[in-house]
Amino acid sequence: MRTILFLALVFVGGFAFSQTTINGNVVDQNGEPIPGANIVIVGKAIGTTTDFDGNFVLQTSEVPPFQLSITSIGYTDGQESITSNNQTIRVVLSEAQTFLDEVVISASRTPERIFESPVTVERMGIEAIKNTASADFYGGLENLKGVDVNTNSLTFKSVNTRGFASFANTRFMQLVDGMDNSTPALNFPIGNLVGMVETDVLSVELLPGASSALYGANAFNGILFMRSKSPFDYEGISISIKRGITSQESAGDNSYTDVGIRAAYKFSDKFAAKVNFGYLKGTDWAATSEVDKFDPTRTRADLNYDGINVYGDEVSADIKDVAVTLEGLGILPAGANALVPSQEVSRTGYNERDLTNYNAESIKADWGLYYRPIEGSNLEFSYVGKVGTGSTIYQGTNRYNINGFFQEQHKLEIRDDNFFVRGYVVADKAGDSYDMVFTGININRAWKDDNTWFGEYTGTYVQATLSGATDEQAHAAARAQAESGRFLPGSPEFQSAFNRSINNPDLSTGSKFQDASKYYHADANYNFSELIDFAEIQVGGSYRRYNLNSSGTIYTDFDGPITYNEFGLYTQLQKSIALQNEKSLKLTGSVRYDKSEFFDGFFSPRLSAGLSLNRNHNIRASVQTGFRNPTTQDLFIGLDAGRAISVGSAPDNLDRYTRPFEVSGGGQDLGQPASIEQTGRAAYENSYTLSSVERLGETGNPADLEIANPDIINPEQVTSFEVGYRGKLNKLVIDFSTYYNSYKDFISQEVVIAPYYGTVGDGSLSIAAISNDDFQAYSAYTNSDADVNSYGASLGLTMKVLGDFDLSGSYTFTKLDFDREANPDVMLNFNTPEHKFKASFGNEELFKNFGFNVNYRFSDDYFWEATFGNGLVPEFHVVDAQINYSVPSIKSSFKLGANNLLGDEYFTAFGTGFIGSMYYLSWTINN
Incomplete structure (x- = not known):
């Protein structure tokens, strides 16, 4: 007992003696936290490292005064004098090298230099976001190497990498502070419509390719991580105001407004809060193509015409069959059908511009409460809420006016340096959204049902033929009679039929898009690095429960919500091995097991190796597998899209x-x-x-x-092989990667x-x-037994030229390996140009407080394939540019920018509006 008491007293005495505590925060010159910085007492082997937010706590038995050395790869060294106990310091380190030294978290779920990342990763930090020539940070993703951004509409851009893109991009995951912001109704992100407010964005990281081993089923083609600013590190009020115009030949010049406000306050070292608000208002890119979907040589004068952006003309009938039916009913005389040729005739449709006002709007807000109960510890409890509503155009099987769409998210999270546990819910409401194709169809039917219209057409054709008219004259007379009394756009009758249609969810008579679905998600991760020395080991898992509730308008949930669930478990081991002559080897192995209640479980392993030859040269190689479960639409859709009925399997x-x-x-x-x-x-x-x-x-x-x-659907699998190199040769920084993907049970739609x-x-x-x-x-939603493979490569070059000017360029090659001739009915939606080139030239400080940036993008032509329609997307060249000026005395920066400066209108997907130009002036305060 005395021995135990003695040891306890020694322990307590030692603890009492080690009472010098230093709290600090390490940031770069832009105020961005530096994770993983080393804090060491000069002359002693005593120190610590900063966490994800750049914070650290150092406890030592050393009695002040003494010196701290603060170092981080890629930054100049710093020193701070410690003169008293419980001192709080803020350390600012300046960048010393290149973006290769930026710290990323997404590649391995742990902080590491991008130089040492085991897989390809792209990143945008605060400075890159400030200097982008795009109108907002989300549009700035278009300039990242290997990234495709398909513009659905002004407020809805779809991000993708390495092919197989569509606006319903269920192969790509998008996380905001760890929360998936895919819409429950559609099962994919709708851009940044209800996403982040730019003034709160800390960093954006993008992993191209399969990432299922760590992030689960939907991280199949890639994953986008967006992180916000902590109110503990970024206090105060920030405001961003953008005003400008959009200019398009079809829509003219229209005003554009984008406002973002962030307010954050640290009440104490234990409690902080923040709130964000964003508002965007503009006019969408009008889609006005009257080219026939299936035969570009047809015009509106053709009998069986179906214009790309003309709706209602999807309804057609063979007038020979109509004549046979009418003759059988005694409406036409016996033998009359012999006068009628077998000819498909379509009803006359309405232009899209008559069925929408092209309003583009986004209103979003989020708030967070953060509590750190233990002084000197990064243990944090938080609640985050997000709401957003907006209007945009979405192109899926048809064209949809997403009007007043609402989405909310609520998250509870506990996290520390080595673990997190979080749970959140995502819910949506479709608002006053509607299908524009069925709106055109049902305005026609409200005026004259299909049987009456085709009956009048066929009967008049027979009468005109009997009267000696030519075939052309008979068809003209038939359409004139069938069209008599048609509701003209702008008339009271048209508006009344329009209003009835968009408020009626029954697609036989209406076009309302109705939904109130949600999903519940929980995930957790623990890093054993503080407990185990020989390697860094992480374990984690996730669970998701879907609740589909479209009242039978999208899914087959006419008798009540459809629910189902899926879960996953994973582990990762990472080991760094020091070799001779500055060389080091980082080995990473991870595996994930996922299970949906409808399918057998599946393992997704990943192996990677990174060889650092020295500080400036790194070679990486990886083999990883990915899988994706069939989506909610693949499983439970039941939607009559006009030309075909989509039925999940x-x-x-x-x-x-x-x-x-x-x-x-x-x-x-x-x-x-x-x-x-x-x-x-x-x-x-x-x-x-x-x-x-x-x-x-x-x-x-x-x-x-x-x-x-076709077979009932099963999960899809991919095996991806990747080799890459990152390095620095004098002033030139090189980032190269090449990959080969082989797919099994490729999920596709097949029209039968x-x-x-x-x-x-x-x-x-x-x-x-x-x-x-x-x-x-x-x-039908099924798996193809055809061989589907793809491969490609990306090369990025960055360097300083002419002193302090930044020059960068990238080239991306993407190729589909698939025998189309042998598999004509398989729809792959590859939708990616074979060649892309991007370049940037600028100077953050051409002279004091003044900078500029110019971006150029080239895309090769490519074939777009989707359920709405197929067609060629021509090559395009786009130039964006901005100049900016800072006024430190009023904590403000001003930016004058132009997107598509050359004014050459282009499009990235068949059926969408042509993308025009945007000119804007922004004023940002205290950001």
Whole structure:
């Protein structure tokens, strides 16, 4: 007992003796925290390191005064004098080298130099965000090496890397302070519409390629990390005001406003809070193409015309079949159908500009409360809330006016230097959003239903032919009669029908996009580096529960919300090995196990090695696997998109989608009922391929028909091989990477044709159904058994020229390896140019307080493939530029910028509006 008491007294005495405590914060010259900086007492082997936010606490038995040495790779060394106990210091280190010394967190879930990252990573810090020529930081991502940004509309840009892009980009994940900001309704991010306010952005990191080993299913093509500023480190009020115009040939010149406000206050060393508000208002890029979707040689004068941005003309019928039906009903005289040719005729549609006001708006706010209960510790409890609403245009299967869309997020988190545990919920409401294609269709139907319109057309055609009219004259007379009384845009009748349609979620009569879905997510990570010395070991996991609630307008949830869940567990081991002559080797191995309630579990391993030859040269190689679970739409969608019905392939979804169809007179002559009810199961178990049905129409040979019957969907897998080099040769910094991706069970949509009667392959009845136009087109979600591979490379060069001028350039090559001819029905949505080149030239301080930057982007032409339509995207060249001037006396900076300075309008996706120019002036205070 005496021994124990003695040891306890020694321990307590020693503890009492070690009471010198130093608190501090280490930042760069821009005020950005420097994680991983070394804090050492001069002449002693006593020290610590800074955390993610640049903070540190040093406890020592040394009695002041003494000196601290503060060092970090890529920064000049600093020293601070300590004169008293409980002293708080702030250390500012200046950059000494290049961006290779920037610290990133995303690549390994731990701070490390970008130079030593085991995989490719792109980064934008505060300074890069300030100097971007783009109108906002999110648009500045377009200038990062290897990154594709597809512009859906003014307020909705879709980020992607390494191919397989669409606006419904479920292969790419976007995190804001660890929270996924994918919309529950759509299962993918809608740009920054309800995202971050620029004045609160600390850094942006982007990992291209498969990242499933650490981040789960949706991190398949890449992942974007956006981190905000902590109110403990960044206090005060910051304001950013942008005013300018957008200029487009179709929409003219329109005003543009973007305002951001950030307020943060540290009440004490234990408690801090912040709030952000953002408001954006502009006019969207108008989509006005009248080119036919399927045949560019057609014009509006053609009988079966379907304009790209003209809606309502998707509805068509073969007037020969109409004549047969009318003759059977006694409306036309016997033999009249012989006068009518087999000719598809479409209804007259409405231009998109008549169905939307092109309002682009975003209103968002977020707030956070942060509590650090233990003095000298970085243990932190936080609550963060985010809300956002806005209006934009979204192009998916159809074109949608997203009007008053609302999304909210709420997060609770506990974190320290070596762990975090968080849980959050993401919920949305569709607001007054609507499908513009079905709006055009149902305004037509409100005026005159399809049967009446085609009946009048066919009857008039017969009468005109009997009166001696030519075929052209008969068609002209037929359309004139069928169009009589049509609701004209701007008329009270048109507006009344428009209002009824956009407020009605039943797509047979309306077009309202209705949803109130949500998902719940929890994840955690623990780093054992403080407990284990031989290597850095991390373990973590995540859980997500979906709650789909579209009231049957998107999903087959007509009888109540659909719920399901998925979870994942992972671990990572990282070991640095010192070699001779400054060489070092960093080995990283990680593996993740994920399980959805609908599918078997799946392991995603990753192995990487980074060899640092010295401080300036690093070679890296990695092999990683990725997977992605089928999305909510892949599983449970049940949406009539006009040309085809999209039906998800969850096991219990095949029979959830049910719809009645009218059988033609020819079908009834074969003994079929006048109406049949078909479920989504027909797409997967009784269907022909679209291409074979099209061949049958050309040749008339039933032997051309091929059975489709696509398989039920399963998770998709990818194996990615990557080799890269980062280095510095005198003033030139080089970053090169090349990769090869091999996919298994590639998830795609396949359009199939399901006959109303007969069994595919029966040689008779199902063929008759196809011949009688008694069939339905379905867009089925399935896995392709075709070989799908892609490969590419990126090279980035950065250097100082002419003194202090920054010059950088990058080239990216991306190639799809796929036999299209052998797989005509597989939709891959690769949608990526083979060649991209980007360049930047500027000077942050050309003279005192004045800087400028010019960015150039080139994209090769490429073929865009998506459910809305397919077409060529021509090559484009874009120049953005800005000049900026700082006024320190009023803590302000001013920026004058122009996007698409050359004014050459272009587009990045088939069917969207042409992107014009933007000119703006911004004033930023105290940021």
